[in-house]
Amino acid sequence: MKKHHLSLVLFTLLGLGTVALASSPNGSSGQMPAYYDAKLFTINFKLMAANADVELLRHNHSINTIYMSDNGLPNNQPFISVLDAIQGDGFNPLWQEVQIVFNDGFTPRQLTSDNDIAAAAASGEITLFPTTEVYRCSVVGPKK
Numbered sequence: 574m575k576k577h578h579l580s581l582v583l584f585t586l587l588g589l590g591t592v593a594l595a596s597s598p599n600g601s602s603g604q605m606p607a608y609y610d611a612k613l614f615t616i617n618f619k620l621m622a623a624n625a626d627v628e629l630l631r632h633n634h635s636i637n638t639i640y641m642s643d644n645g646l647p648n649n650q651p652f653i654s655v656l657d658a659i660q661g662d663g664f665n666p667l668w669q670e671v672q673i674v675f676n677d678g679f680t681p682r683q684l685t686s687d688n689d690i691a692a693a694a695a696s697g698e699i700t701l702f703p704t705t706e707v708y709r710c711s712v713v714g715p716k717k
Contacts, residue, residue: 604713607639607654608685614659615713620706639668639708640690640701646681657687659712668710672702 607616642652652673673690675681679698684690693699 605654607656607710607712608683609656609659609712610688611685612715613653614656614715616654616656617711617713619709636667636669636707637710638671638687639710640671640673640684640687642673642675642681644674644681646683652681653683655684655687655690656710656712666709666711668708670704670706670708672704674700674702676700 603618604615605618606613608614638657640655640657645652656668673684673693676697676699684693684699690699690701694701
């Protein structure tokens with residue numbers, strides 16, 4: 574009886590572990606596209622714990638920026654995130670989210686570089702809203 578009970582417990586724990594791993598944002602399930610200098614890359618993306626992000630922002634002064642627009646693009650198309658660095662260009666695996674909001678009178682469009690974003694902000698097309706959300710991102714490779 575004990576052996577059967579132990580087998581059932583192990584089977585249940587292994588099954589729960591598999592479900593947890595399958596839905597984890599770590600690994601390939603956390604991958605998404607992102608632009609850097611008008612080139613599309615694949616990044617591995619994970620939100621840091623809410624209690625850690627404020628401390629990371631306070632103590633780490635070389636955090637990169639990931640630009641996002643939760644409002645999306647026309648026709649319910651997603652806005653693909655934009656990075657301000659990749660490996661070999663001042664890369665830090667920690668990224669602060671900055672939200673892009675298109676101002677009244679401007680049609681949302683896909684921006685593909687931090688230079689595009691800076692120009693759009695300077696012209697009044699968009700407003701940038703830094704958030705306190707911090708992500709761990711790694712650039713996996715070019716988008717295929």
